[in-house]
Structures are given as C-alpha cells and as structure tokens.
Amino acid sequence: MASYHKPDEKTLQGLKDIANKLRINSIKATCASNSGHPTSCCSAAELMSVLFFHTMRYKPNDPRNQCNDRFVMSKGHAAPILYAAWAEAGYVKECELLNLRKIDCELEGHPTPKLAFVDVATGSLGQGLGAACGMAYTGKHFDKSSYRVYCMLGDGECSEGSVWEAMAFASLYQLDNLVAILDVNRLGQSEAAPLKHDMEVYRKRCESFGWNTYVVDGHDVEELCKALWQAQQVKGKPTCIVAKTFKGKGLKDIEDMDNWHGKPIPKDRVDQLLADLKAQIQAPDKHLSPEVPKEDTPPADLTPIRLPAPPAYNLGDKMATRRAYGTALAKMGQASPRVVGLDGDTKNSTFSDVFRKAHPDRYIECFIAEQNMVSVAIGCATRDRTVAFASTFAAFFSRAYDQIRMAAISQSNVNLVGSHCGVSIGEDGPSQMALEDLAMFRAVPTCTVFYPSDAVSTERAVELAANTKGICFIRTSRPESKVLYPPEEKFELGQAKVVRQSDSDKVTVIGAGVTLHEALTAADELASEGVNIRVIDPFTIKPLDAATIVSSARATGGRIITVEDHYKEGGLGEAVLSAVGEEPGIVVTRLAVTRVPQSGKPQELLDLYGISAKHIVAAVRQTFAN
C-alpha cells in the first residue's frame, strides 16, 4: 500500500493562500452583483483549494476533457467560489468574475453547463450527489477509467432525502472512485441546520450508509490533503469527508453568525475584510497547477444509433407498448455499447428487464428511489459517455420532477420512459396511474414527449429518443393493443399519422395510446352508420404536429375532439388547443379524466371516466347537434 507524504510547507502555504484568494474573489464578485452567497463560499475555501490544486487531476484549459476528474458543486449557491477556482486555474478570466449574475455573463447565480467546467446544473439542493453517482458508476463500470468524481455538499442539503438515496446507491455499488465532501458550516438559510456541528452524528449516518468516513477540520489544508489522499487508497467503498467549517470563515464579525446567508458584504465593511484576507496571503503571485489526468478514457462516440433490424411485428398483432419498449431497448443495446438502462425495481413491469437480460452489464438497478435513479441517469449521460434510458411507472416520475426540471437546465440528454399511464392500468387504482405526466413533461422546455400507440411506433420512439438532444419522455401503456403500422413505417418528431380518413370526414378525433384505439373503434361504429371521422395519432405530444392538426380540422368543419387517458389540464387536449389557439374557426372538444379515479377493470374505467369509444361516438354526435 502506498504511504502518505505530507506536502511540503511551501505547498501547504500555497494552498492556504489560494483559499484566501478564492475568498477574496467570491466576495468581490458578489459585491459587484450585489447579490449572492459569499459566506457559503468562505466556509468551503480550503476545501476548494485542496481539491482543485492538490487532489484533483484535470486539464485546466480543457475542463470537459473526458479524462478529467469530475467535480460537482452540489451546494450550487457557492457558485462564486467555483468560478473563482477556475479563474485561479486560468480558465476563467479574473475580471470576468465581476460580471457574476449579469445578463450578458455565463457566470450565473448557480452553475449551469453553459460553462464547460459544469456537468450538471445545481441550485436545487440535494441533487449533486446522485448525478455524481452516475458519473462514478460510468467511470468504474462503463468507461473503466481512472477518473474520479468529487462532489461537494452543504450540511443544509443533507436534510434532502435524495442525498441518502445517493448514499445508499454509492455504497451498494462500491463506488470507490467517488468522494463526497460535506461542508458542515452549521448555518442554513434561515437558521442553523438541524445537526449543527454534531460531527459524530454525521459520521454515524454516513458510516451506517456504508461510506468510508473521515471527520476533519475543513479549514486545515494539511488535514484535507491527507484525508483526500486516504480516500484515493480505499477500495470497495465511497469516501465521505465530513468537514467541520464555519460559514463566513475569515470574515470578522460575520464568521459563524446568523443572518448572513445570501447576503453580499456591506460596502462599508468590504475593504477592511478584503485587506484582512490579503494580509494572510504570503505569496500572492504564486500559482499551483493541478496534476494531469491519466489518458485512459476514449473520446465520446457521437455517431447515431439505429435499430439493428426493423420492428418485428405484424399489423394487427396484440402487444403492449410497455413490452415493445423492452424489446426496443434491448435492440438498441445491441446496436451500441453506449446504451445503458436503469430502473427502480419495476423492471418486470416496465419491461426494461428485457434489456437487462440481454445486456446485464449495462443495466443499473436503482431500487425504489426514483429521484436518485433520474439523477444517476443524468450523471451517466454527462459528457456524452452513455445514452441512458431510465424507466419506472410514469406516475413515479412525479417523485423526480425537481430533478427533471433541473435536467433541462443541465442540458441533459437523458431518456425517461414511464409505463402504466392513465386509468387503463385498472385494478391497482389511482396511486399507480399517471394522469399528470404529460402536463409535467410538456412544461419542461427541452423535453420531447413521445406517446406511441403501438409496438412499431414504440420501437421508433426509442430509436429517435436515443438520438434526440434534450430530455426525452416516452409514455407507454399497460394494456395490449393492436399493431397499427407496418415495420417499415417512418416516424419523425412532430409528425402525426392520419390513421383514418375519407373525403367526407365530419370531425377530427385525436387520441394516443389506448384512446387512439378507442377512437378507431368509435370510427368503425360511426362508419357503420355512414358517418366518417378522421383519426389522428400525434406520435409526439411535444412537438405536436400543428400543421396536420390544423389542416385536418379545416377539412372536417373546424371540429376537433381530443380524447386522452390523462387529466384535462396540460395534456393532449391542451397541447392541441395550443396548436390551434391562434386559428380562428376551430373548436376543440376535450374528453379527459376530470376527477381522482379509482380501481376497476381497465375498460370499465375508460367508460366511467368518459374516454372510451362510446363516449367518443357520443361526442361526435353531439358535435353535429351543435
């Protein structure tokens, strides 16, 4: 085993000097912006100094190099010290720090990947460690590379359960390339954090969650050098450095005091405080350079991934779209080693199990911890290392909505697949029914929302999602339904299919998933009475094919009926309203679930909530009556 060599005094002083330089730049930047969190930066100054200029291996001029160690600033409000560290490293111009939080500057209030040295946006607390887990899992199991992952958390955010989901995950998968650093500065935003400076409780919690844990003085650079070195030696366990620090450390009459969260230093005090800090710097012009990383990670492969064979279904076959998802993902896994799958102990329901069986070494079981599953998937997908698909019941993505919201800010390309949508799941009842997922995902700005209605289009949705930038959500259904399209049918984002039409269509009916099939049944019944309707499968709800919808509406007397297995707000119906809202003369009638549903047989529930064929028939007739 390697033995530890204490850094020489010059290096230690250099690290101390850098810590104070980082403090100074954090204070200057937040004074210039007249907002921000200088005291949250000051507690982390020695931690940042040692991490960036002693422990971590990276190329300062190429922050997103695939071989670099990763760093996640989970306590995102300490952004100024992150920016200051990259200024000290030479990547950010020091003068640019003074443009913090300004409209023409990418140094925002909280870090985002607009900056090359940021992999995931932070600022909603408790999310960094899950993403770091995904990066560390990828480094260890997929890239099989030596880069390591460091994540700095605040003590306040340790109240977030998502942190403990990540803690459990990291130890279960023995992520010994992962180090969490807890900056325990005692003070939250509005009062002290619950554990204050009770370092032993932190130690016990971390150890009980399976982590190698060191409690250290977070302002002692020598102690930090040693603990971080020890972390590199440990095998089979992630390491947590629990650092006792003081908020506003180094700032007289501010350090460790209440009511300084998120406040810049007052103008009448800043000069003296900066002078105090400067006075402690022994070699202001000396810079320390990080060690270079080992070159053992290949560049990301960005070639498109195509289904190795067309969908193997015949028209009229019965197949649930959730099951088609599993088959599709397994095929995509065959096409590229970059495809990875994740699930939250629902793999036998979402059918991600088909992928797991085909590619066991690329499947990550995340157990019943959806927030962490989404964060891990986001982490896996950073720097284009993998093409990640994470699945669970669509309803349970509501558990991770904050993570999904943040994933958009992170410019993530993660793919999320939700099964068991709507009342058509039947007996399990409302807790298992996704009825707000379309609303949820539509309101995520980078998100593409697929809602395939048969097995063939599901396979194409998976293929398209793998190659589409931004977040992709695929909504799959539990019941079996007929295959509607031939294997060679082409699908594109924002391109609807007109699945039933004639020269004399009276109404345009738009359904998706089970309700598209109900619409087709309704069309058959109406046709037998001599009434023709046009039926549209939108395929993607976002982007929605406004052109096809508007032209169909125009061809059918301006009449549209939407029918969806979703609440009336934010789903298919409102997406259609949005598409036609500026078109005069189009009237949209919407059939949707309008109250909390209950248990029952799928078809009974479609009837009870007014979205079955018979209600579509009635709505069509009603449209005429008007």
Add this chain to the structure above:
Amino acid sequence: MASYHKPDEKTLQGLKDIANKLRINSIKATCASNSGHPTSCCSAAELMSVLFFHTMRYKPNDPRNQCNDRFVMSKGHAAPILYAAWAEAGYVKECELLNLRKIDCELEGHPTPKLAFVDVATGSLGQGLGAACGMAYTGKHFDKSSYRVYCMLGDGECSEGSVWEAMAFASLYQLDNLVAILDVNRLGQSEAAPLKHDMEVYRKRCESFGWNTYVVDGHDVEELCKALWQAQQVKGKPTCIVAKTFKGKGLKDIEDMDNWHGKPIPKDRVDQLLADLKAQIQAPDKHLSPEVPKEDTPPADLTPIRLPAPPAYNLGDKMATRRAYGTALAKMGQASPRVVGLDGDTKNSTFSDVFRKAHPDRYIECFIAEQNMVSVAIGCATRDRTVAFASTFAAFFSRAYDQIRMAAISQSNVNLVGSHCGVSIGEDGPSQMALEDLAMFRAVPTCTVFYPSDAVSTERAVELAANTKGICFIRTSRPESKVLYPPEEKFELGQAKVVRQSDSDKVTVIGAGVTLHEALTAADELASEGVNIRVIDPFTIKPLDAATIVSSARATGGRIITVEDHYKEGGLGEAVLSAVGEEPGIVVTRLAVTRVPQSGKPQELLDLYGISAKHIVAAVRQTFAN
C-alpha cells in the same frame, strides 16, 4: 417505570390465530380480484395482528374518532391485510373483502380515505412516515393528546429518501408518540431489496437517525407485544421496530421465494394453502377487542376562519405578494388556533417567518426536505385537526410533486404557498425560478390555484384557502408591486377582476402577478396613443373565470392576449385556451417563457423572455395588424 407483563398464552394464541385469519382473508380477496399482493400481506400478518388487537387503542366502530390511535399503511400494496384487519375488528363486512378492487367497491387496490379507517392514501411508496410525523407532531404539540401514531413500512420503500427525511424530522422533534414498523420481508417487486435481511444495517441506520430501535422476529407475536410495549415507555425518541419477516410467510413453496410480488395465489394451489393456514388456527371463532382510547382529544372545530381585520394596505402602496402572505397568515393565526405554518428553511424569503414570530408554537421548521414538509403538512391536516399552510420557493414544490399528487387522492385540505415564481426573481437564475408550477398544480384534480397580483388579494387568497376543501396552492412573487384593490374588495374563487376597461377596448389582456402590472403599464402606454385595452386579473387560475374571459373577449373583437411568468405549457395561457376552446371566433395569443432562462435583473429578464410591457404593447399592435 411500568414493568412489562407478558400476555397470557390464550391471548398470544389468539393473536397468532388472527394473524392467520388475516392471511386467509388477504389471499381470498386477491384471488377474488385476480390481482393484488397477497405475499406482501402475509409477511405483515403477525405485525398487523399485534398492532390492531393488542397494542393500538381505538374504537372499532368509529375508525375516524379523534381520540383513536392512528395507523398508516405506508406499504399501501398490502391493502388487503389492512382491510382484513378492519373486517376482524368488525368494521368491514367479511364478505365485502371479496369485492376488493372492483368498480363498485371502496376497497381499492391501495388504501384511500374513502374508507374511514384511512387518513392518507398510500401506494406511492415512502410517503406514509412523513404523514405519520405530521399526525404525531399534531398529537404531541397541538392536540396535546395521548393518541399515538403507528406507521408500517416495507423494506423496499426504505430506499426512498423521503423515509429518511421523515426519520430525521421525527427524532429532531422527539416524537415519542410515533412508532415505525419496518416489515423487512427481504424481497422487492423485481428482486431482493438492497439490504436483504441485513438487520444490523437497518438498526445502525435507524439509530444514527436518532430513533430508539428494536430488531425483532416479525413473526413472533410475543416479541412484538413486548417491543411495542417498550416503545410506549420511551420518552423523547420515536421508536422503530425493525421486523425480520418472510414474504409470503406461511405459504408453502411461496414463502421467501422470488417472483411472487403482486401475484394472487394460483387457483390450483389456493385450497391447500388456505387449509394449511386454517389448520393452525386453534380458536377460529374467538375475537380479541382493542383497548379503547383515552378521551382527551376534542372534536375538530370546523367553523370558518376569517381575517380578524381587513387588509391594511392603501391603493398604490408597494408590497410584494410574498410579504403579504406572511402578514396574512399571521392574522389568520390570530383568528384561529387551528392555523399552523410550515416551511423548509426559506421562512425569511417566503415570509412565513412573520407567522412564526407571531405564533412560534404553531410553526414547524421542516428544513431543506420539501417532500417531508408536504407530507407533514398533510399529516397535520388529517381529521381536520389543523389548517396547515406550508411554504417554500414555488420551484421546490416540484420536489414534492408525487406527495402533492397523492394528497389529492388523500382528499387533503393542505395549503401550499410557493414564492419566487418566474424569471422575475432575477439574479439567482433558473434553478430558483418556478416556471412549471402552474402546470403542476393545475393538473392536480382537487387543487385550487390562486395567483394573487397584489397584497390585498393575497390576504384574501390566504383567507379563502383556509376555508376551501381540497389542495390550495398560492403563487406569490418576489418583486414589490402596487396595491391594486381597496381593503374592502371582495374576492371569490373563480371570479376574475376586470382591472381596466372602456367602451372601446380592442383586445383583452390577461396577466397575473408581475405580468398583470406589466399589462397595466402597457395599457397606459397604449391609451396615450388612443388605443384602449381591457385588462383582466384572473385571481384564481383554477377555477378560471371563463364567463368573464369569454364575455370580455366577445367585447374586444374575439382577441385575447395572455402574458405569464411561466413556461408556455400548462399555465395561464393554456388555462385560458381551455376556457375558450369550445367558443368559436376567439383567438388567443400567448406570451410566456419559452426556453430555460438565466440570471439577470428582473426587468431585464421580463424583457428578454418577451413578457414585459413593451412586448404586450407589440403583441396588441400585432393583433391589429392581423
């Protein structure tokens, strides 16, 4: 200290018999419905028997009596054994159990409060303990009563971080009237749970989170009686009973085996298995009665709560609606001791701190754990014990969307107040901006969505929310804005205010919060050019005042412009589209945020994202040009 007396052999045998009766009824019910989770029930049979027929004090014929001990079945998929327990207690008819999961039966797949013995719906895992914390906090600190709270969790759901948020909360607040029972049956849905039967790791985790912890044999009724008795003696700490159990216990060739999650017993095996269980019952006709509760809790007070004085603002005063919220809640607290406030370490930003200062004994600091905060608030509001208001940044309610979704199924009357909506918060950047909250809350079926635009209407929103059934969400804003209404102005749900109108209005503009004020600025500018517009303040986004909007649109040439500090999907604009979607001849132009925003000054960002007065002016002119 009281000393423990072992129950007599007859009682112990009675409890064993009941456990097997519960198993039998769980199996029969799931066979009758041909779906459900009998093996998840069987692991919990002795736990349920001892809890319901030895430990808990309640009135079997009055399950929602305020004096009863509470029971939360967090592992909601074990619903059949909960129903079986209430059948054994005499409240549910045994024959009704066979209607499990049927459309005309309230014994649904997962428990909901349609049943008087259920306080909160479960089925999305990991949520029961947080609600139980709210009930226990209420019992101890508000009701100051002797009822106790029991919550049964599965081991699989212990992967959910929300469980650990609740664990930290319960110990911090010394909830010694709370008992968690972990049914560690080893097996999850698709494979073994991560800790399997490693009882010592469970013990360490629970202890490190501050709980008095007993590891027991979950099938040994005597051991359970003793541990639950001990739990009653402990002061200052909640107790966790970590019970080692076997999934499918008592079912030959099924017990402790993989692939039996969520599967009814096959028809060809059920008779033999039922016979095996029956054979173990020594006194099939003997019933045990629970102890009655202490009558030390008054009935719930259901009288309406009114502001003790009208809003004390003058027209034109500058006041942020977030600040008006704090004042309003403090006043409501003065009006009724039932009003309680919760926050997640943002009280100095949401201004719930004003309430805390006025009523410190009715404020619950929940720290940075929004899921748990919402669950605790839901728990506090059960059985109408309190009128609970929980606040944080509106963006961070996305962290608790699953809890909010479930709150609707729980028929909860919880009130949630989200500050810092939209890009108008400015420098902090997108992670802190709520831009999907309206979409989120609109898609919750029981939810009323308030979006007050000045301090007076904010006070009235708080007053209305306190007295409105279902979930209420109040969206408050960070910037100061002018008071628009006199103190005596009346506000009602679904009643908009026309804040600017003339006989010659060309367009109806609908804004809310900061964008209403932008609309008024635009109106002034346009008026100076001789163009009049009608401006509407919707007050509630759900329900939305369709009548006023449609009649205004008709009076302004069918032209509507909506402007909102929210993403374009699911917010004000789509709510308006929904209101007018079936009205021919109305055209809606929508101004909204259409991409991930950034840091900057509030007014700069309103401009950058196209929702400021100048964009409204341009949109009005454009409407004409068409």
